[in-house]
Amino acid sequence: MNNATASQTLPLAGKTALVTGGSRSIGAAIAKRLAADGAQVAFTYNGSPKLAEDTAAAIESAGGRALMIQANAANPDAVRGSIAKTVETFGALDILVNNAGIASPIPLEETRFEDYQAMLAVNVTGVFVATQEAVRHMKEDGRIVHIGSSVTKHAGFQGLAAYGLTKGAVAGFNRSLVHELGPRGITVNTVHPGPVNTDMNPADGEIAKMLTSSIPLGRYGETNEIASLVAFLVSPQASFITGADILADGGLTS
Structure with missing residues (x-):
């Protein structure tokens, strides 16, 4: 089988994806997996240019196409600009993964209002703006995946009130969309x-040390396991799945 024929068998061949916060951890794993499945992948980063370069290099060394875009997810203009840059470079936008997010585990009474505003700007407003702008370019069979948190079902320990609030907002946004x-x-x-x-x-x-004993599978998840779930949801095989809140938590919330 030649390379052209092989590429046609990939589930995301011919698709363009944008992953926000794609330079590290879960975001980087998602960007790499979507590229491995055939998509040309743009991803945003903010304060970690070296990690962004490493992610782009990993995608390209495996034969994929990558576009790294510096964009602060808290800045609506930067978020809109990342959508425009993706479409300008690749000519389309088929998949959006809203992964960028921040957390500050601080007890409610100690949470500064500016810390709350920072989380709200990235975790909620950034998601809203990216989605609003992306759908202007999406055609039929477009795919949007938000990265939420099992905290919306089970906090586990104190200090997550503001973070849980923002991730709960994302879940509500998802159902309305x-x-x-x-x-x-x-x-x-x-x-x-x-x-x-x-x-x-x-x-x-x-x-x-606090949480692992409460996870029925007895371990933390790995970033590639989250990436595999996202890859399925944006694939043609998931075309009848929409409005789902899917937990990938090793049974923690069961």
Whole structure:
């Protein structure tokens, strides 16, 4: 089988994806997986240019096409610009993965209003603006996936009130979008990861010591496991799945 024939068998061949916050951890794993499945992938980053370069290099060394875009997810103009740059470079936008997010585990009474506003700007407003702008370019069979959090079902420990509020907003946004975008053939789903082994929340860290015993599978998830779920949801095989809130948490919330 030649390369051209092989590429046609990939589930996302001919598709263009944008992953927000795609330079590290779950976002990088998603960007790499979508590229491996045949998509040309743009991804945004903010404060980690070296990690963004590493992600782009990994995609390109595997034969994919990558576009790294510096864009602060808290800045609506930057978010809109990332959509425009993706369409300008690749000529289309078929898949949006709203992955960019921040968390500050601080007890409610100690949470500064500016910390809350920062989370709201990235986790809610950034998602709204990216989605609003992306659907202007999407055709039938478009795919949107939000990365939420199992915190919306089970917080597990204190200090997550503001973060849980923002992720709960994303889940509500998802359900409302179903009725607006369904008639256009665009699906929209939310993946809610539980504890995942990342640089911000390592499987051998202090939080893991509190949570792992409560996870029925007895371990943290891996970023590639979240990426595999996202890859399925944006594939043709998931064309009848929309409005779903899918937990990937090792049974933590069961």
